[in-house]
Amino acid sequence: MRTVQLFWGLVLLNVAVVWTLFFTIAPEPKHALVGVGQFLGLHAALLMILQLTLVARLPWLDRRVGMDRLTSWHRWTGFTLFWVVLLHPLFVMAGYAAVSHSSTWQQFRNLAGMLGSLVGMIALVVVVVAAAASLRSVRRRLQYETWHAVHVLLYAAVALVLVHQLFEVSAFTAAPVATAYWWALWVFALGALLVGRIAMPLWRNARHRLRVAAVVPESDDVVSVHISGRDLDRLPARAGQFFIWRFPGYARWWQANPFSLSAAPDGRTLRLTAKAVGGASAALRHVPVGSRVFAEGPYGAFTSLRRTRDKTLLVAGGVGVTPIRALLEELSGDVVVLYRVHSRADAVLLAELESLAHERGARVHLLAGRTGAGSPPFAPFAPDNLATTVPDVAERDIFVCGPPPMTEAVIRALRALKVPRSQIHAERFRLAA
Structure with a gap:
């Protein structure tokens, strides 16, 4: 929790610095709408730097926060970036149109003829495509490889945004302190990305072969x-x-x-x-x-290091059994495993789970069936049913991994049963590019 507070405290500190630089040393905009657009542009750059930090996969941050939470932050930051990047040129063009008494379309054509503005527009198109691919309705229809390839294009957008920023002379280069500040942020973010995504993986793979x-x-x-x-x-x-x-x-x-x-x-x-x-x-x-x-x-931080209690409940759904099976092999103490599948034939690694449970004195419950089927309806993760299966659930650490609907159902039931949040650990199937 302290790491989370420290991280977002640093983000807010940088927002305060950006505001201070904008309102104290940035030149007076030609029109109020232009000023709003420039203000949004500063935040677009800051959000892009934040995104690079979130996807750098730095071990220090990942071990303390968890890739699942970092990916959630990345998703919401990405959609915020989409709207900021979209509104930034609209306000600028509207402001210049008002100053020159021309149309917004004419201002678009004028800006498209300038290299700095043109690369910014191309970056906007890339961000829009990536945001569209991240919509849940679209994401469900894409193979992971296609989704990942689209998001890799965002690194090209980062390069374009940096070029765009270098050509922007109103706020980024208004004073040496502003120039030094922005370069420091970019060097940090790009350095973190190079270390976390390139240097460290190359070194480890060369070492382990x-x-x-x-x-x-x-x-x-x-x-x-x-x-x-x-x-x-x-x-x-x-x-x-x-x-x-x-x-x-x-x-x-x-x-x-x-x-x-x-x-x-x-x-x-x-x-x-x-x-x-x-x-x-x-x-x-x-x-x-x-x-x-x-x-x-x-x-990932979905490990036994997150335990706060001696007793553990492991909940798996479908192929989400993979990290659960690995955890069962490592955990000691009183362990209960709930394995949710549509049918027994779908329960891969079940024999291994049962063998490990026998060796370690753990208990495995196979929850097979279609949710809502039968009378009464089959609902293994309804609060009352979960409490019946695991009466001391509130005394356990709970590790949950499975499809999002199942994971959310389990978490809702645990909250209804008054299980402290610090004892709930979830791994969801999502990842930032």
């Missing part, structure tokens, strides 16, 4: 891939975390997928288990043994 050791089908549409490498005992991975996996030479470089570890790291091998939901994940069962593997990570 990951390769496919085995490919094991778990069902018709689920496969496990075993990964071997050097010095894996020095890789700081924990049960419950995930990596971004690439298989260069077999799949295209931009086909990267986030898959959780489905077994606790043992210092010798890593294992991922994936369901075929896209082209890359469906092709995993055909990856040749010995293929090179490139992995970014480990990421």
Whole structure:
């Protein structure tokens, strides 16, 4: 919690600095509407820098906040950026149109003829496309690889915004202190991105030299891939975390997928288990043994380090069982597992869960059936039903991973049962590019 407060405190501090610079040293705008547009432009640059920081995947921030929460922040920051970037040129064009007694369309044509404004407009188009691809109704229809490729284009938008800012002389370069401040922010954000997304993954992969050791089908549409490498005992991975996996030479470089570890790291091998939901994940069962593997990570705070109690409840839905299975292997004490599936045939890794539970004295409840079916309706995560299955649920840490509707249903039930928020840990299937 302290890390979250510190992070957003720093964000608000920078907002205050931007406001101070704008109202004290920025030149007087030619029109009030132009001033509003310039004010929004400053916030667009600040939001872009914030986005770079959120997607840099810095280990320090990820371990304390969690990739799931960082991705949620990224999503809301992205939609805020969309509206700010959209309104920024509209106000500027309206202001200049009022000053010159011309049409907004004429001002658009004038600005499009200037290099600094033109690159800003191109960046706006990229941001609009990425925002459209992130709408839930659109996102559900896109394969993960397509969605990821669209979001990679945002790095081109970042470069265009930086060029646009360099050509903007009203507020960014009005005084040496403003120039130094903005350059410091950009250097920090771009440096964090280069370290977190490029330098660290390259160093780790050169060190560990990951390769496919085995490919094991778990069902018709689920496969496990075993990964071997050097010095894996020095890789700081924990049960419950995930990596971004690439298989260069077999799949295209931009086909990267986030898959959780489905077994606790043992210092010798890593294992991922994936369901075929896209082209890359469906092709995993055909990856040749010995293929090179490139992995970014480990990421995520969905680990036993988040425990606050001796007792634990693990709740899995569908292929969300993968980090749950890994956690069960690592956890000690009183552990209960709830595994939600449509039918027993869908319960991949069930035999492993039951074997681990037998070894550790844990209990596994398979919750199979269609929600709402039968009489009374099947509703395993209704508060009363959950309390019946796990009477001491309020005394446990709860780790939840599964499809969003199931995860939200579990969290609602836990809140209705007065389980403290500090004991609820959720991993959702979403990731920033």
